[in-house]
Amino acid sequence: MGEKIAVFDSTLRDGAQAEGISFSVEDKIKIVRALDNLGVSYVEAGNPGSNPKDLEFFTRMKREKLKHTKLTAFGSTRRANTLVEEDGNVQSLLQAVTPVVAIFGKSWDFHVTDIIKTTLKENLLMIKDTIAFFKSKGKEVIFDAEHFFDGYKSNPEYALATLNAAKDGGVDWLVLCETNGGAFPDEIYSITKEVVEKLSTKVGIHCHNDGGMAVANTIMAVEAGATQVQGTYIGFGERCGNVNLSTVIANLQLKRGKQCILKEEMVNLTSTARLVAEVANIAMNEREPYIGNSAFAHKGGMHIDGVSKTPRSFEHIDPRKVGNKRRVLMSEVSGKSTVLTKIQKINPSINKNSPETQKLIDRLKELEHEGYQFEGAESTFELVIRKHLGKYKPFFELKYYKIIEENHGIGENTASAMVKINVDGTDEMTVAEGAGPVNALDKALRKALGTFYPQLQEVHLRDYKVRVLDTATATAAKVRVLIESTDGQNLWTTVGVSTDIIEASWVALVDSIEYKLIKDIEEKVRAYI
Numbered sequence: 467m468g469e470k471i472a473v474f475d476s477t478l479r480d481g482a483q484a485e486g487i488s489f490s491v492e493d494k495i496k497i498v499r500a501l502d503n504l505g506v507s508y509v510e511a512g513n514p515g516s517n518p519k520d521l522e523f524f525t526r527m528k529r530e531k532l533k534h535t536k537l538t539a540f541g542s543t544r545r546a547n548t549l550v551e552e553d554g555n556v557q558s559l560l561q562a563v564t565p566v567v568a569i570f571g572k573s574w575d576f577h578v579t580d581i582i583k584t585t586l587k588e589n590l591l592m593i594k595d596t597i598a599f600f601k602s603k604g605k606e607v608i609f610d611a612e613h614f615f616d617g618y619k620s621n622p623e624y625a626l627a628t629l630n631a632a633k634d635g636g637v638d639w640l641v642l643c644e645t646n647g648g649a650f651p652d653e654i655y656s657i658t659k660e661v662v663e664k665l666s667t668k669v670g671i672h673c674h675n676d677g678g679m680a681v682a683n684t685i686m687a688v689e690a691g692a693t694q695v696q697g698t699y700i701g702f703g704e705r706c707g708n709v710n711l712s713t714v715i716a717n718l719q720l721k722r723g724k725q726c727i728l729k730e731e732m733v734n735l736t737s738t739a740r741l742v743a744e745v746a747n748i749a750m751n752e753r754e755p756y757i758g759n760s761a762f763a764h765k766g767g768m769h770i771d772g773v774s775k776t777p778r779s780f781e782h783i784d785p786r787k788v789g790n791k792r793r794v795l796m797s798e799v800s801g802k803s804t805v806l807t808k809i810q811k812i813n814p815s816i817n818k819n820s821p822e823t824q825k826l827i828d829r830l831k832e833l834e835h836e837g838y839q840f841e842g843a844e845s846t847f848e849l850v851i852r853k854h855l856g857k858y859k860p861f862f863e864l865k866y867y868k869i870i871e872e873n874h875g876i877g878e879n880t881a882s883a884m885v886k887i888n889v890d891g892t893d894e895m896t897v898a899e900g901a902g903p904v905n906a907l908d909k910a911l912r913k914a915l916g917t918f919y920p921q922l923q924e925v926h927l928r929d930y931k932v933r934v935l936d937t938a939t940a941t942a943a944k945v946r947v948l949i950e951s952t953d954g955q956n957l958w959t960t961v962g963v964s965t966d967i968i969e970a971s972w973v974a975l976v977d978s979i980e981y982k983l984i985k986d987i988e989e990k991v992r993a994y995i
């Protein structure tokens with residue numbers, strides 16, 4: 467392994483400054499544990515001077531033993547014209563009892579005079595005093611030089627003086643922050659290089675993504691000598707976000723030979739991203755490099771033909787290295803090779819010239835003509851193949867379902883669903899209420915099946931999309947329902963088509979459940995072998 471790069475994850479601090487994000491104490495603990503498992507060096511998990519929740523989190527964490535990660539509390543320098551010992555923020559940071567503190571301070575002269583409204587000299591003292599205070603308490607101290615690059619461009623002597631003030635206070639790391647996110651990689655490279663050459667202290671980089679340059683900027687800082695990379699795991703943060711650490715880690719470790727996380731944990735890069743998104747309750751950007759669901763999804767027939775012959779023809783890395791997987795998308799632009807990759811997963815002896823391949827292509831086209839679209843619903847297509855090849859056995863038999871919708875005329879609608887199924891000769895009937903008919907149906911079906919297949923409790927719907935296919939026939943139009951499901955680890959999509967939206971949803975729901983149960987059986991068989 468090459469040079470060690472300390473990964474500093476701020477999902478729980480800068481990430482919590484993103485629009486739409488709010489973590490509970492439990493959420494924070496889950497994310498810290500996941501990042502610790504990966505071997506992330508520092509997790510900046512909150513700002514104890516900001517709110518009581520963060521303080522409570524740090525109190526809970528006193529009992530937690532981390533294997534690889536140093537828990538870090540974040541806060542500002544002391545306020546102007548106060549004693550460091552009497553500063554409320556400094557006191558809160560002490561109460562957090564973390565081995566590491568990250569202290570941010572101003573390094574752009576204009577911010578000193580116009581935002582915190584003090585003198586340039588007092589700001590230098592604020593930085594030095596605060597850092598010296600935490601060093602005297604035995605902490606590892608990181609100085610986040612806020613707006614360092616803008617500050618350097620406006621007044622290089624003063625920006626460097628703020629770093630020297632931190633150094634005089636005994637700081638362990640100088641982190642150069644690209645706070646407004648508008649800088650270019652060449653600027654980042656030359657300024658970081660200058661700092662690395664002038665100061666003997668270890669240097670880190672903290673980039674925001676306002677110009678879409680955060681990954682390039684972070685990599686250039688590392689090329690210039692930075693050995694700590696700050697960011698958030700899947701890139702959410704203030705405004706357009708922070709640098710996406712999952713991209714940075716993969717680029718540095720797989721392409722540049724640096725050691726960012728534990729070598730054996732690289733295969734968990736993707737599942738950790740899913741976990742962070744789940745806990746943060748956001749839909750992940752599926753086009754994200756390395757970890758997105760589309761990162762290794764091939765659609766053009768020629769691309770699919772290429773990867774099926776030699777994967778490196780259209781893939782920059784083997785997706786398994788980051789725990790992701792190749793996906794082959796079915797569509798009108800696919801050929802036999804496309805369908806074959808799917809078929810061979812179920813029956814490897816079938817080839818391009820086998821009659822089953824042609825029959826399945828014909829079936830694909832027939833279903834597409836009926837309104838199905840498999841590009842985003844490979845799981846349903848896998849079930850079509852299984853049914854066609856005789857590799858399918860239903861997990862239950864539907865006796866009936868009934869749905870009752872109530873409209874109370876005051877903007878309040880409720881729905882209840884009754885489902886009766888039979889599994890291996892045993893009937894089960896359940897009733898559930900939901901926010902709408904599909905929600906009620908989903909709940910009732912899961913409840914009924916839960917008796918026989920408890921693992922379905924892990925599954926929930928992540929997305930539900932309806933598309934009207936033939937608008938000319940108005941309310942008699944066909945609809946296509948796409949359901950995206952997850953068990954917290956994997957993501958799969960199923961599709962149903964009908965003139966009845968409930969029926970289309972039912973078909974997609976049943977496929978989702980059957981697909982999960984098939985995958986569980988396959989997993990067990992693999993473990994047994």
Ligand SMILES: CC(=O)SCCNC(=O)CCNC(=O)[C@H](O)C(C)(C)COP(=O)(O)OP(=O)(O)OC[C@H]1O[C@@H](n2cnc3c(N)ncnc32)[C@H](O)[C@@H]1OP(=O)(O)O
Pocket residue numbers: 483513515516517542543544545546570571572581582583612645704
């Ligand atoms: C670049 C960054 O991301 S830095 C981190 C930014 N993160 C956050 O702001 C989230 C957490 N913040 C908070 O919870 C609140 O802002 C608090 C509790 C910290 C402060 O709240 P308040 O005291 O009500 O102040 P408010 O938020 O309105 O204004 C910020 C204050 O901090 C001061 N301040 C800003 N940066 C610094 C700094 N580097 N050093 C010292 N003081 C600073 C400002 O001058 C302002 O003080 P003033 O009210 O005396 O003018």
Ligand SMILES: CC(=O)C(=O)O
Pocket residue numbers: 480570610611612613643644645646672674
């Ligand atoms: C410290 C920090 O979050 C920033 O400068 O962007």
